[in-house]
Amino acid sequence: MAEKSSLHPAQLDYERQKRKDEMKQQVVTFALMIIFTIISFSMVIAEIDKLFVIPVIIVLAAVQVGFQLYYFMHMSHKGHELPAFMFYGGVFAAFLTILALIALVWW
Amino acid sequence: MSTMVATNKRSFGSVLWDYLTTVDHKKIAILYLVAGGFFFIVGGLEAMAIRWQLVTPMNDFVSAGLYNELITMHGTKMIFLAAMPLIFAFMNAVVPLQIGARDVAFPFLNSLGFWLFLFGGIMLNVGWITGGAADAGWTAYAPLSTTSPGEGVDYYVLGLQISGAGTLIGGINFLVTIVNMRAPGMTYMRMPLFTWTAFVASALILFAFPALTVGLFLMMFDRLFGSGFFDPNMGGNSVIWQHLFWIFGHPEVYILALPAFGIFSEIIATFSRKRLFGYSAMVFATVLIGFLGFMVWAHHMFTVGMGPAANSIFAVATMAIAIPTGIKIFNWLFTLWGGNIQINTAMLWSLGFIPTFTLGGMTGVMVAAASADYQFHDSYFVVAHFHYVIVGGVVFALFAATHYWWPKMFGKILNETLGKITFWFFFIGFHMTFFIQHFLGLMGMPRRYWVYKEGQGLDLGNAISTAGAFLMAIGTIVLLYNVIITSVKGEKVGGDPWGARTLEWAIPSPPPFYNFKQLPLVRGLDPLWIEKTEGRDGMTPAEPIGDIHMPNNSFLPFIMSLGFFIAGFGFIYQKYDLAWLSLVFIGMGIALGSMLMRSVKDDLGYHIHKEDLVKEAKE
Numbered sequence: 001m002a003e004k005s006s007l008h009p010a011q012l013d014y015e016r017q018k019r020k021d022e023m024k025q026q027v028v029t030f031a032l033m034i035i036f037t038i039i040s041f042s043m044v045i046a047e048i049d050k051l052f053v054i055p056v057i058i059v060l061a062a063v064q065v066g067f068q069l070y071y072f073m074h075m076s077h078k079g080h081e082l083p084a085f086m087f088y089g090g091v092f093a094a095f096l097t098i099l100a101l102i103a104l105v106w107w
Numbered sequence: 108m109s110t111m112v113a114t115n116k117r118s119f120g121s122v123l124w125d126y127l128t129t130v131d132h133k134k135i136a137i138l139y140l141v142a143g144g145f146f147f148i149v150g151g152l153e154a155m156a157i158r159w160q161l162v163t164p165m166n167d168f169v170s171a172g173l174y175n176e177l178i179t180m181h182g183t184k185m186i187f188l189a190a191m192p193l194i195f196a197f198m199n200a201v202v203p204l205q206i207g208a209r210d211v212a213f214p215f216l217n218s219l220g221f222w223l224f225l226f227g228g229i230m231l232n233v234g235w236i237t238g239g240a241a242d243a244g245w246t247a248y249a250p251l252s253t254t255s256p257g258e259g260v261d262y263y264v265l266g267l268q269i270s271g272a273g274t275l276i277g278g279i280n281f282l283v284t285i286v287n288m289r290a291p292g293m294t295y296m297r298m299p300l301f302t303w304t305a306f307v308a309s310a311l312i313l314f315a316f317p318a319l320t321v322g323l324f325l326m327m328f329d330r331l332f333g334s335g336f337f338d339p340n341m342g343g344n345s346v347i348w349q350h351l352f353w354i355f356g357h358p359e360v361y362i363l364a365l366p367a368f369g370i371f372s373e374i375i376a377t378f379s380r381k382r383l384f385g386y387s388a389m390v391f392a393t394v395l396i397g398f399l400g401f402m403v404w405a406h407h408m409f410t411v412g413m414g415p416a417a418n419s420i421f422a423v424a425t426m427a428i429a430i431p432t433g434i435k436i437f438n439w440l441f442t443l444w445g446g447n448i449q450i451n452t453a454m455l456w457s458l459g460f461i462p463t464f465t466l467g468g469m470t471g472v473m474v475a476a477a478s479a480d481y482q483f484h485d486s487y488f489v490v491a492h493f494h495y496v497i498v499g500g501v502v503f504a505l506f507a508a509t510h511y512w513w514p515k516m517f518g519k520i521l522n523e524t525l526g527k528i529t530f531w532f533f534f535i536g537f538h539m540t541f542f543i544q545h546f547l548g549l550m551g552m553p554r555r556y557w558v559y560k561e562g563q564g565l566d567l568g569n570a571i572s573t574a575g576a577f578l579m580a581i582g583t584i585v586l587l588y589n590v591i592i593t594s595v596k597g598e599k600v601g602g603d604p605w606g607a608r609t610l611e612w613a614i615p616s617p618p619p620f621y622n623f624k625q626l627p628l629v630r631g632l633d634p635l636w637i638e639k640t641e642g643r644d645g646m647t648p649a650e651p652i653g654d655i656h657m658p659n660n661s662f663l664p665f666i667m668s669l670g671f672f673i674a675g676f677g678f679i680y681q682k683y684d685l686a687w688l689s690l691v692f693i694g695m696g697i698a699l700g701s702m703l704m705r706s707v708k709d710d711l712g713y714h715i716h717k718e719d720l721v722k723e724a725k726e
Contacts, residue, residue: 082286086310093314093401097354100405104413105344 029071036060128660130214131620135221136200136516142225143192149232150184151583153177158540158576161569164561174557175242176259180232182245183263186359187270188228190501194366195224195277197508198305200516202281204611205302207290207629209622212283214658215705220277222668227270230675234262244555246352249337249345253329258679261330265675268323269668271316278312281305290610291649292629296390299609299633300383303390304369307397308362314401315358322351331682346411353404361400363497365393367504368435371457374511375439376633377607378454379446385438386632392431392438399428409480418477425475432468436461452526456507459534460499467495470545485555488548494541506533506586514604518616519597525589529582536578543568543575608633613646621655624648624720655715663701670698 007015040060043053069075075084117125126134157177160168169177203211211217234240234257241263243252252260285306289298298306326348328334335341337348376383383389405413405421439461448454470492474483483489506529514520547568552559559565603612610627611618613635625648631637638646674694680687 086282086313089310089398090314092398096401097318097350100354101347101350104405104417105347105350 026071029067033064033067036064125660127665128218128662130210130218130658130660132199132203132211132214132217133516133618133620135217136196138221138225139192139196139199140516142221142228143189143196146184146188146228147193148583148587150181150189151580153181153184155576155580157181158573160557161559162573163570164563164566165558169557171557172239172242175244175555176234176240178555179241179244179247179259179263180235183231183241183267184228185497186245186363187267188224188231190363190497190505191274192224192228193505194308194363194501195220195274197301197370197505197512198277198281198366201512201611202302202305203284203288204515204614204618204622205299205609206285206288206293207610207623207627208284208288209626209655210658211280212288213280215661215664216276216280218661219664219667220273220280222664223273223276223671224270225273226668226672227266227268227273229266230269230672231262231266233266234259237262246356247326247348248352249326249329249348252326252348253337253345261327261679261682264323264327264330265678268320268327269671269675271319271323272671273668274312275316275320278309278316281309282313285309290623290626290629293634296387297629297632297634299369300372300386300389300393301366301369304365304367304372304393307393308365311358311362311365311397311400315355315362318351319355322348322355325351327678331678346408349408349411350404353407354401357404357407358400360496361396363501365396367501368393370504370508370511371439371460372442373607373609374453374457374507375442377511377605378449378451378457379443380449380606381442381446382608382633382636383438384441384444385434388434389438392434395431396428399424399431403428406475406477406480409477410484415477422475422477426472429468429472436465436468451510452521452523452530453507453511455527455530455534456503456510459530460503460507463495463499463503463537467492467499470495483548485553486548487544487552487554490554491541491544491548494537494544498537498541506530509586511605512611513593514600515611515616515618517594518599519593520600520604521593522589522597525585525592529586529589531582532578532585533582536575536580536582539575539578540572541575543571547572603635608636610634610646613638621657621715624655624724625650625652652717652720654717655720656712657715658712659710661705661710663705667698667701670694670696670701673697 040057043056069087074080075087126138129135129138156169157174160166160174160177199211199217203209232240237258239257239259241247241252241255241259243255243260243263247260247263252263285298285302325334325336329337329343335343337343337345339345372383372389403421403425405417406425409418409421439457450458470488474480474489474492483492510521510526547565548554550564550568552565552568559569600616602615604616605612610629613627614623627634627646628649630647634646638644671694674691677687677690677692677694681691
């Protein structure tokens with residue numbers, strides 16, 4: 001971080017603004033994640049029909065994983081293309097495995 | 108710290124200690140080569156015993172039980188303990204040099220990966236001396252494996268678990284190395300094809316090995332702790348093992364075959380004096396094979412009863428792999444076309460590979476046709492098919508790589524005459540052994556049977572097959588003699604004995620322990636060739652001479668692996684007497700203790716000083 005101090009003032013302002021925006025996004029997503037969790041719990045407590053609750057919880061969970069990866073683990077930033085590619089590769093392999101085991105073994 | 112090691116003779120003890128503690132990728136490569144070569148010889152001896160048992164009808168050279176152990180250990184050993192480590196040997200020796208790096212990203216982990224593999228490999232073979240090795244086939248299908256008496260299959264499970272952890276560590280290491288440690292200018296699309304294939308193979312290791320790990324854990328609990336994952340009587344399902352095994356097992360074929368393709372791409376381009384034809388198509392085909400490799404595992408299970416829909420899907424996906432593989436075959440042929448071809452031993456293996464592997468691929472499409480597979484399944488046709496792929500693809504590549512990179516690893520060229528003798532014996536012997544097995548299979552000879560009856564038309568074919576195995580053995584013995592005679596009498600060569608194209612040939616043979624004094628500036632594909640065509644002697648440096656940061660040697664990887672090895676015995680023998688659990692505690696204590704030590708103790712390495720590097724250059 002030492003070389004950052006030698007940046008041009010305009011560049012510095014830009015960096016500062018970017019950090020501020022990022023911070024805002026993180027707070028918003030953090031709040032959303034808490035809301036999602038509350039929704040999930042309250043649906044279960046309210047004893048709504050299972051057929052509705054389970055898919056909704058799974059969707060909310062998937063969205064949360066996305067938030068986690070993109071806003072907190074910075075997967076959207078430059079230089080993360082390869083980790084993202086490997087990540088989706090792994091998801092692809094795991095998805096095929098689970099799909100086949102469900103379809104071929106338990107179905 | 109003094110870094111310029113004196114060249115005087117060192118005692119045997121100090122050399123041994125150096126290898127036990129080394130974190131240098133070049134020395135770890137030699138360790139992999141020696142260990143993998145040793146298991147290759149032992150696996151070959153097991154194969155000779157199998158062939159001698161089958162030389163005449165109703166032979167009684169070995170008992171039925173011992174025959175089961177022989178086929179199981181031959182298959183397991185050749186895949187996990189010979190082919191994998193030999194591929195890793197060349198990945199370690201060459202990949203960091205090809206991308207212009209001073210070592211892999213995690214030198215300590217590299218050493219840990221090797222020792223885990225070696226101790227796992229030893230564990231697999233302990234069964235031979237404790238009353239029976241694994242005998243359920245290399246695929247260890249449940250319920251045969253879960254009900255096999257004795258400890259043979261336990262050694263299989265624990266041994267593969269330990270060596271599998273080592274392989275996973277190695278794979279991750281190469282991924283990080285290739286992503287992060289490429290020299291300035293070495294973009295992805297300028298990486299040599301061997302590096303590309305090592306990269307994709309490492310990604311396959313990362314995604315495929317966890318399935319094996321899970322399967323082995325379930326098997327371990329079924330056998331040692333009374334669970335019933337694969338036992339239908341307890342609500343389990345034995346087909347789950349087959350799925351988990353092949354979800355790992357099919358990508359494993361490509362983990363072996365892709366680096367083999369990379370080796371041939373390097374050799375064919377070098378000795379045709381041409382740029383590799385269709386480089387970007389080759390990269391694309393490599394990545395595509397990697398992806399498709401995950402969608403085809405159930406073609407090993409057509410006769411399990413998955414139903415026609417599943418069989419059709421997996422049959423079509425399997426045949427699709429023939430397309431990228433075909434792209435590669437044609438690109439090698441086009442690289443040869445119009446080239447200034449020089450035929451030496453490495454090139455002979457490459458030229459022998461193309462038709463041999465194409466035959467294996469063709470029978471692959473045949474067994475991929477689900478309906479026809481009901482006829483081929485578990486017959487010698489399948490045995491012939493996968494030996495054409497694994498020996499014709501992978502083992503030929505390993506022999507080729509041995510001849511091609513030997514001067515880079517050891518500074519001497521293997522004797523060419525002896526090399527050609529090895530090739531012709533092995534090549535002819537290979538086709539004699541396995542070509543006839545296609546027909547034995549079509550005539551109905553089943554796989555894994557220890558005898559066959561007289562008068563069924565199988566006698567002559569089996570006799571020819573066994574004769575071929577002896578020719579392969581002669582070829583291998585000549586290679587061993589070649590290695591010894593070259594080490595004793597061979598003449599030292601310079602850094603670039605072949606007039607090659609890629610970065611590893613831009614530095615002396617064998618390379619100094621820091622590889623590159625100054626990191627090279629890469630200006631395109633085949634960087635060394637570019638500099639040569641522009642009349643320069645070597646690479647343009649990308650940095651001034653400066654201090655080089657090096658990692659310290661460490662004995663901890665050996666101790667850690669030894670700990671897991673000891674714990675493995677505890678896990679196995681506690682099924683007879685719980686007192687053996689003490690070994691689990693001792694072993695895990697050693698392993699976890701050395702992990703703790705590694706975590707709390709700072710090991711920052713050392714620097715080679717600029718002055719020493721300059722002084723060395725003047726000498």
